[in-house]
Amino acid sequence: MTNLVTLTGVRMRLALRNKMFFFFSVVMPLGFFFLYSGVFAKGDPHAVRFFLGPVLALNVMGSFWGLSATLVMYREQGILRRFHVAPVSSADMLASSVLANFALTLPTVLVILALARFVFHVRNFGNLPALFLFVCVGTVAFGSLGLVVASITNTMQETQVLNQLLWLPLIFFSGATFPFEYLPKVVKSVGLFLPATYLVTGMQQAIFFSKPMSQLLTYFLSLAFWLILSFFVAAQLFRWEPEVKIPRNAKLWAAATIIPFVILGFWEQTNGRLLFEAQSAFRALNQQQDSQSSDKPKN
Numbered sequence: 001m002t003n004l005v006t007l008t009g010v011r012m013r014l015a016l017r018n019k020m021f022f023f024f025s026v027v028m029p030l031g032f033f034f035l036y037s038g039v040f041a042k043g044d045p046h047a048v049r050f051f052l053g054p055v056l057a058l059n060v061m062g063s064f065w066g067l068s069a070t071l072v073m074y075r076e077q078g079i080l081r082r083f084h085v086a087p088v089s090s091a092d093m094l095a096s097s098v099l100a101n102f103a104l105t106l107p108t109v110l111v112i113l114a115l116a117r118f119v120f121h122v123r124n125f126g127n128l129p130a131l132f133l134f135v136c137v138g139t140v141a142f143g144s145l146g147l148v149v150a151s152i153t154n155t156m157q158e159t160q161v162l163n164q165l166l167w168l169p170l171i172f173f174s175g176a177t178f179p180f181e182y183l184p185k186v187v188k189s190v191g192l193f194l195p196a197t198y199l200v201t202g203m204q205q206a207i208f209f210s211k212p213m214s215q216l217l218t219y220f221l222s223l224a225f226w227l228i229l230s231f232f233v234a235a236q237l238f239r240w241e242p243e244v245k246i247p248r249n250a251k252l253w254a255a256a257t258i259i260p261f262v263i264l265g266f267w268e269q270t271n272g273r274l275l276f277e278a279q280s281a282f283r284a285l286n287q288q289q290d291s292q293s294s295d296k297p298k299n
Contacts, residue, residue: 004092004095004096004099007083007088007092007093007096008096008099008100008103009100010096011096011097011099011100011101012100012103012104014070015066015070015100015101015104016104018066018070021066021070021104023066024062024063024065024066025059025062025063025066025104025105025108026108028058028059028062029055029056029058029059029062029108029112030108030111030112030115032055032058032059033055033112033115033116036048036051036054036055037051037055037116037119037120041120043120045120045121045122045123046285047285048116048120048122049116049122049124049125049126049207049208050204050208050281050285052112052113052116052122052125052203052204052207052208053200053201053203053204053205053206053207053208054175054176054177054200054203054204055112056109056112056131056135056203057138057174057176057196057199057200057203058171058176058177059105059108059109059112060105060109060134060135060138060139060142060199061138061142061170061171061176061196061199063101063105063139063142063143063146064142064143064145064146064149064163064166065146065163065167066101066146067097067098067101067143067146067147067150068145068146068147068149068150068153068159068162068163069150069156069159069160069163070097071097071146071147071150072150072153072154072155072156072159073156075150075239075240075241075242076155076156076242078242080093080240080241081240081241083240084240084241090235090238090240091235093238094147094231094234094235094238095231097143097147098140098143098144098147098231101139101143101146102136102139102140102143105135105139106135106139109135113125124210125207126206126207126208126209126210126211127206127207127210127211127212127213129213130202130206130211130212130213130216131203131206131207133213133220134199134202134203134206134216134219134220134223135203137220137223137224137227138199138203138223140227141195141199141223141224141226141227141230142195142199144226144227144230144231144234145166145195145230145257147230147231147234147238148230148233148234148237148254148257149162149163149166149254150234151233151234151237151238151239151246151250151254152237152246152250152251152254154242154246169190169194170194170195170196171196172187173187173190173191173194173196173197174191174194174196174197174199174200175191175197175200175201175204175278176196176200179278179281179282180197180200180201180275180278180282181278181279181281181282188275189269192264192265192268192269192274192275193258193261193262193264193265194261195222195223195226195258195261197274198218198219198222198223198261198264198274199219199223201219201274201277201278202216202219202220202223204281205277205281208281208284208285209280209281209284218264218273222260222261222264225260226257226258226260226261229256229257229259229260230257233253233254233256233257236253237250237253237254
């Protein structure tokens with residue numbers, strides 16, 4: 001435990017010096033927040049609440065990019081080799097990375113909520129305990145995805161390419177950048193197989209509809225199971241030295257981490273609950289905006 005705490009502190013200090021971490025954990029989330037709240041929501045508190053779920057989800061998801069790139073860079077530069085000299089295991093190293101990432105992501109989440117409250121006058125943040133649980137499980141789960149990426153790539157260039165291939169579907173097919181109801185039917189079908197979709201929907205339902213955790217349990221448990229599976233795979237494939245070769249079946253192990261969402265995606269296509277909830281949220285937003293428009297005095 002002492003090793004884990006010490007490693008976590010070291011990883012936090014190193015991350016704060018990393019420009020990539022600063023961009024994906026601070027600049028990008030705040031940029032999306034002001035874009036959504038000021039432009040798309042036009043400063044309306046009710047609409048800002050609708051977009052808070054996607055904005056916070058983008059903040060939580062962005063952690064995997066910086067985490068994977070940082071670990072690969074440390075391995076290339078021989079920094080991991082120095083850590084390996086100390087009496088720490090690969091699980092300690094990976095767990096400290098995830099914990100440091102969580103500790104550095106949480107303040108940005110709090111800043112976004114504070115800005116929503118004091119700049120855009122959002123009075124109600126829905127079910128805050130449920131929101132906090134989704135922030136926790138989402139940050140650690142997507143951080144574990146970053147660990148898997150770092151475990152199966154050899155160079156920074158290869159890591160960036162794989163991150164791009166993962167990042168674009170995660171943000172564009174999940175409802176994180178555009179409301180899920182706006183997306184074409186084919187894109188929605190693909191989105192049902194992505195972990196980001198369940199994070200965005202869970203956070204949005206917790207904030208916008210104040211839903212209890214019992215009604216969001218499917219989304220939460222799917223992310224939690226994915227977290228455990230991804231961390232386990234990353235721990236098995238982790239390499240301290242850049243010279244160590246990747247096992248031939250490493251990419252198959254990495255691909256296997258998506259199995260929970262393949263199963264859940266087929267179930268959702270039959271059940272249709274997530275699509276219904278996304279549609280309900282979008283309709284509620286439009287009804288509120290129509291109501292406000294009708295209440296305005298006509299000249």
